[in-house]
Amino acid sequence: MGYEVKLLIGRECQTGDEYDYSTEPSRKTGHKETYFMTYAEIDLCKIGSGELSKAMESWKNKDKLHHWFYYGLDGNNHMKEDCYDDRWIPQIISEVLEPIKKDNEKERYGRFDWAIALLESMIGNEDIKVLIHAH
Numbered sequence: 001m002g003y004e005v006k007l008l009i010g011r012e013c014q015t016g017d018e019y020d021y022s023t024e025p026s027r028k029t030g031h032k033e034t035y036f037m038t039y040a041e042i043d044l045c046k047i048g049s050g051e052l053s054k055a056m057e058s059w060k061n062k063d064k065l066h067h068w069f070y071y072g073l074d075g076n077n078h079m080k081e082d083c084y085d086d087r088w089i090p091q092i093i094s095e096v097l098e099p100i101k102k103d104n105e106k107e108r109y110g111r112f113d114w115a116i117a118l119l120e121s122m123i124g125n126e127d128i129k130v131l132i133h134a135h
Helices: 051-058 092-108 111-119
Strands: 004-020 028-046 066-071 129-135
Touching: 004 066, 004 111, 028 111, 028 129, 051 092, 092 111, 092 129
Parallel strands: 028 066
Antiparallel strands: 004 028, 004 129
């Protein structure tokens, strides 16, 4: 089984109040949100049920009062959850890289090769993180 997964690579920006823009005038919801600025995206497609899939379970955001958001490819869609209504917490590169490497050692997968190469090239930049988007 397993998710189809995209790795959104970027950095966390400002945290602020979440607003409900469906009302006039807009109003604060009482929640906080942090903008995740995306620099790169890798579509891993179906990742199976290996180490990465297991690690992802601990990366889900269970805090109902704070979430991270990003903009979709069109630059307009404000996205705070994936296609399964899950919200994710950005992870440091090493946290994502380790399970990908383990899965790739067990069974080589070309998309993992690309992800490993890109993520390894970014090690040392502590501002760079990875946000999951399951689809």
